[in-house]
Amino acid sequence: MTSADHLSSSLPVGDPGRVDERYRPFEHLTTDNCELYRQVMGVFVRAKQEFTVHLRPEDVHLGLVPEERPSLDAVAVALGRLAKWGNLRADPDTGRVTALEDFYRPRHIYQLTRAGEAAEEALGAYDEALGRRGELQAVALGDIALQLRALLALAGRAEPDPAVTHLALLALVDRFSGLADNARAFMNSLQRTVDLHEAEVEVFLAYKQRLIDYLERFIEDLVTRGAEIAGLLEDLGTPLDGRIAPLLRVAVEREAADAAPDVVAEALAAAERRWLGRWDGLRAWFLSVPGRNSQAKLLRSAARQAIPQLLAVVRALNERRAGRSDRSADFRELARWFAEAPGDDDRHRLWRSAFGLYSARHLTIDHEALAERDTAPVPASAAWRDAPGVRISPQLRRTGSYERRGRRASVQDRSEAKAYLAELASKQAEQTAAVRALLATHGEVRLSDLDVLDREAFRLFLLLLGDALSAWRPGTASVSATTNDGTMEIRLTRMPGGGIAEIRTLDGVLWGPEHLVEIVDLARAEPVGADHD
Template identity: 75%
Template structure:
């Protein structure tokens, strides 16, 4: 609408009609001030009203609004009054007669108003504030949140072990757990998005980026270390609490009953079932974030992998910046320099020559002519408007005239039989699958055994054992005596438990040598279905 919309009636009632009806065209008039010439002034004026409402001030006069604007860029009161009138026309503000300062009869005939926020104007400001916050949010990797989640899970484990857990304590613990987990997940997502934008920087100042890079890499390494240790501990606690129908089920039911007790009368019928379903979904989401299952890695493992991949990407950006600072040329710099040459070329003919020299893309050449024809064309070049029947002739190869091609066509190459190669690849794949299956069967302990009792291992089994042992040691926390880890594909699980008493040394013999280390109790379980090939 035009900004000269004075005198129009503004309503803030919601549009009538149910779902499916088109909204009225004036429903979003409260956002019209964003695309006008004085948008910055309108936003500043609305900011004054928002701050005044937070301080419990409802009505403002033009002088009050002017005093609330920044002092270094404060417009005259006439401009503020005009802005207030426009915002009133758009439905952001409501104007009421100002009778508080009337002292004479002639004051009633003067145009005086006080202004306040409308419901639609307040909703528009809330939406714009949320939009600005979302754009400016950078996110962070919260290592403290991992410690808080561990603490809350331990508290839940204690409550689950009681015969009659306190409903209030269970509900508050679950609410705190969900709040910390939601903040961790949302901040991690925002941080990884902002990190990718940082990696994609091409025009950053070299010194600033290099200083920021070092702090960022240290930050990532510290969080990865915390995620490895805390993540394994959290996954173990979640396994002890189980699925929504496991040990944690009574606590989830208590939280759902407390929430259902506060439901409105018209929603009390299905409030308990809805609350139980909501809490079950939250718990499943928490488990999926930290616990891997066969065929699906946890979100914590994916986040750890993405954070690790960001480090070499940052280093590659640093190398590119160093190359640029050292004077080396990259493709993007070449294209920018070429674009500058195109812009500085005096005529189109020069630009065409530059194009052909840079890219080597010429018009199609279907004919090959001899030197005599070239000499005649250079002596008397035909113009672009010369009809083809008046242009000088071209001497072509007799073979081109007879066959339409310069190439001599011979017999087509025989189709090569690759059956033997395919059979060899199938045999090799079957052999490797058999070796893997044998290694898995060799390592499965069917109970706890000492490392020193595993006996001699062949190279395939020993290599697989080192991978399992590395996963267990990476997930182990210094304060725990036992740790459980699963391979990336979720098919093998290892449980490593420290032996009581003085430390002993285990020796594993292989054809390549002897592997020595502290002796532990180890239990290796094959999680793959019977007869499956990983």
């Protein structure tokens, strides 16, 4: 039997009664020779991109990967199967007929059908979606802010250019859609990255550091750029009565301009729903409302939570490298001992030592019984009636327990450990109070007037600043926010035309729009109306 005959006999022909005719072009995905079919279809897709319409079996054969290239007969059989399923169309090849007998020899040229081309496009989109790696695009945040400033400038004109307005809105939607899709894909794949237990330790540690730096950089950009974008969205307003409303109307009318005369009203309504939904989605991504946090704030929280999860994985890997107890490593070592044991008797002793699991006959066995069994072994296949009896303690008969009951273990004194924990908590509270006292401003100051902050103070300041920026509401010039534990409050006020503020830290300089800020240490704040000596 030739390779072509073997391939032909192993390829099942789809049953039209069981498979919907519309989906038969996907039938080649469930056969034994799926890989060959995918390679053949890939040759046709590449040929179409090069504007080649028809291919002969010899052309397809040469287009396959040389290292994995099957015989020409196998390719011919695969082409016939694909034509039967509707992926390809087979036409008689009369261009090379030179003799009468050539008319009776089946020769075909093949080309993609509409169904086959649609199936390849669907499979390509599927592969792309599965292999896509999401990214947190800090550059996209700057592009979105740039497009919003351009729209704000167009909104200030009496008659904005329709083409420029429409293109600006399309560019904004395209950039925002890419940011949202990539962020969703990144956060979905981040947990799989955290669960990389089988990766090499050195490789994972190196990748971990780059990923943490990447997350920290994006969080900082999201705090600063997100506040700027939120402010621009507030200035543009809602799509119903804000400054963006006329621009959206221009985009709606321009998209519906090419509709047929009898469906103009439906096209206008569909375009209006589409643009209103896009703008509402953009506002929901960057602006929080009572009872619902913005997607940017949720993304920032998820990115922050990923950092300690990565550090926990690193700690577990370091413990494994340091020789700490690991159950999987212990079982692998035990399996090696079983494999290296010289005989079954040694394996049985190793089993008893490792697990202590015995048959019911040996539940109450003692050292004397074990010594007796060593001198006169009893095979495991021995029946109960043939095996010697086991001496059972009268205590077991009387109480159901083999061991005598005695005094209970005394309660362990944990006063020393509690004192240590209390001292540790007191020291941590003092350190936190010192950081709060360092950040307290005792009145409104400019951001650029803050002193040089150490790492702990700067980390707390970033948390406060992020909560304040995410709490902006439309039409407000100032905002206040309180930490979750209620110990700190920040009040932030805009300074139009204030320029750029620089906050110096031990790790570098943070730039941002100038604001008036007041940070209050609520844990030390004196009650209103307190008497002073």
